Amino acid sequence: MIMKTLHKSKHALQVVNPRLLLLLSSSRPLQRPAAICFASPAANRALPLVAEQRHVHLPIRHLLGYKDASHTSPGSCSAVLSQVLVANPEQEILQLGSSPSLILGRRPADELQRGEALGGRFEESVTDAVEKFTESISFDKALYKHDIMGSRAHAAMLARQGLITDSDRDSILKGLDEIERQIERGEFAWRTDREDVHMNIEAALTDLVGEPAKKLHTARSRNDQVCTDFRLWCRDAIDAIVLRIKHLQVSLVKLALKNDGLIVPGYTHLQRAQPVLLQHLLLAYVEQLERDASRLLDCRVRMNFCPLGACALAGTGLPIDRFMTSEALGFTAPMRNSVLTFPYQNLGVVFFTPFHKPFAKHNDNPPGSPGN
Template identity: 85%
Template sequence: MESMLSTFMPPSSSSAAVLSTQNPNLSPFTPHNHLQILHHPFWYPLSSSLTKRLPVTCCALQQPNMAAPAKEAKLWGGRFEEGVTDAVERFTESISFDKKLYKQDINGSRAHASMLAKQGLMSSSDRDSIVEGLDQIEEQIERGEFVWRTDREDVHMNIEATLTDLIGEPAKKLHTARSRNDQVSTDFRLWCRDAIDAILSHIKQLQVALLRLAKKNIGVIIPGYTHLQKAEPVLLQHHLLAYVEQLEFDARRLLDCRVRLNFCPLGACALAGTGLPIDRFMTSDALGFTAPMRNSMDAVSDRDFILELLSGNAIMGLHLSWLGEEWGLWASEESGFSMEVVSGKSARLVGDLVTLQILCKGLPLTYNRDLQEDKEPVFDSVETIIGMLKLSADFAQNVTYNQDKIQKALPSGYSDPSLVVDRDSILKCLDKIEEQVEVGQFLGTQNEEPAKNIHTTRSQNGQVPTDFHLWCYDAIDTIVSHIKHLQVAMVRLAKKNTGVIVPGYTHLQRAQPVLLQHHLLAYVEQLERDAERLLDCTARLNIMKNSMEAVVSDHAFVLEFLSANSITAIHLSRLGEEWVLWASEEFGFITPSDSVSTGSSIMPQKKNPDPMELVRGKSARVVGDLVKLQLAHHHGLQVDKEPVTDSVKTIIGMLEVSAEFAQNITYSQDRIQKSLPAGHLDATTLADYLVHKAS
């Protein structure tokens, strides 16, 4: 139980200090004041009198079962009498792909060991032995000499077991105040952060290649196309800069994702923190995070950061597919082949995203083994998008425009290019844009405030946003309002049940008990990020510069909008799954009122939580709307309205009914109390403690 009131946040700080550590560049959608109050208890150290009555929870490593024959005992296998079968071992291993996380895992362990030593939970000599051992392991891996073993399951256990082989007992202390649940979440965030940095570098290289291609062809006029039919002629520079601008928006999406993922899960342990006096800010700072994550259950369970990363990759992949298809059409049969591959691989990125969306849908809190399957789609998406960017840049550096052929393709009646083009001015403009791209300021600085009144904002070329943009802005405002309404309903539900302790779950098995407030606030945190994504989406469209990009911007904008909706829908599906389970006779943790329930025509005693079942089910519809939009192309942009309007209507309905449900359920404290493992503090005593500490 001490784990529930532990040092998940350091006792020397205040709740206001936690919120102030958040990146000031995040969206202006700020948490409610009462959110701070409900986080407040986690900042207090336990009183000595209460501590005596609480069992200390420690994530210390289990001693291996020395009596186990043949196979090496699992690190978690101390209580198990027999090992897993070969088929189970083969099916559940992840070392074949998650070994890519080795560098992040080793860096995380170095930071964790240093923190344990500073806090007096490990001697400095043990820390030094661990760091030296980790250095040896890293060198072995990079030389290709490290032996990855499937019987050790994953990258974490391979490294930790090998460290034990190298240095003995000190290695077993490394798992103190840490679980694989917070460890893998930390490793994966670090890997994704590095991946985003790599992708951004390749985006910049492609932008520069396109700009230099434009400078090589100053004054060239080409046919513009709509509906794949020749329309107004345009400067080739203007045409190429449309792609440069699309890539800039792609980079912005990834930068927004990077800001949101850059919070440290370490210290969350399995799901409820630890009673040991750790310093989460020390490990967070050492690993380059902005701050520790505020909610331990959110920290180990949510994967919205990879959904957002893969959404960004999928949108960028579609942009590159447009470029690839165009160059494939414009090139000769012999030289068009490579760009056809770029166009085709965009489907792979969409597939990776859909895989992850299906994976995450309906998973209740907290960690579930399903999440082991999140690695391969991400690895594949990152590898694919980098390959597409590199090949596109190579192609841009090796393409020659046939000006004679282009001139013949122009409609008659247009002036000779040399009479209408100021070459020096264009060159000067392109040089300036290249400088801006190099420093990441092509569309302005990352910190600029979004326009306060979107509906009266004009882009720099004087164009008014389209009717559809304005409709989407209104829709986003409405959705954000409903998100806030649901957050308030969840917070009020938490306040109504102050002091209630519920079982925490990992792998759908009972684990450490947690405060119900902490549990509900995990969803409030997720909804907060959902609102930030939507607000970032609206801000992005206000800085459009290129008219050709503006014509097709609807597509990227609504793709981002529907991607954000799909992440929100997946969060709501997880909430729905949990409430449906908890309302079942087997759990009996909650009782929905008649106003949010339905009955059975043949079993009158039944009360069904149908609204939340439909919330769970309708999340698939929101994901489906996104997929429909991803398949729309060229004239298909006409059909983008129906998926968008359906997605908006569905997500608003899901948010609305979830808030209604939150306002009309009752938690059965007796039933919950009976489900708690023996030896944990009862809710009344804990509530009394919290009241006295807060007063």
């Protein structure tokens, strides 16, 4: 199919790099460059067009052998910020799909209006059963604050880097503020046909401010977006749990002080063994809670790195400032390797793992309790 699209002309087009054929044959329609130019006079040159759709992976230049030292995102190279300059006026376009919407990366307007995640692959609407099975808005709407936080930081960074105008940034920020107010007042209409919290907020923002909202997803994917949201949520959850642990510890200490000198039986193997002070027993729980808090805080330190800029997997070629967004969101630093970002979509496992032993009534039980 690819070779059939190469027209015969005075300046015949040539695919000179076999890696490109492999890349194109394995690319998914929504995650590949929408159009690529080839001109035979420039034997090994193959530059991607700067497309309008957000799914274009500009790091294809790196895979095709281009070297660029100014890496602004993990695993990628600098973007080509202007259209491809082709010396040959009889250049041809290699179309990568039969759908007109893929040419130059344009997505169907009705898809953007619907905000459906599946709109790029299917012409007909999904059934209610499939929609209910695939939606996540019923539970991930809890991430709305963190999603809006990330979008605010991302919009500010895009404006400072010159990727959007200050006017667009201001419109986006005002729209996000209004959406947050609507959600907190219970007036926001969550729609399952928009699948998740990201698409709901993105579509609502487009309805509110129009064109500027469509620029917000520049140099961002839902992949790094949801990873960022979840890390922000986990960080807040850890802080809240640690605070409650501290309150519980204070209550236990106060209870111990009220029962100064009170002796109670201490147990081993469910049998009364030795007399102990109630204060001593209560302080054992205080110490165990301190271990739990320490585990949580250690988890917080390890997960407090910003995924933004990793995009779908290999970063972006656009000149973003990952340190700016990381600092704005209170992260220690950006994640250093984009590929490592996505295994941590299961960050909840890492988050809850510290509690498996204390809650399992194993050897972490305080001495003197009936379980020992």
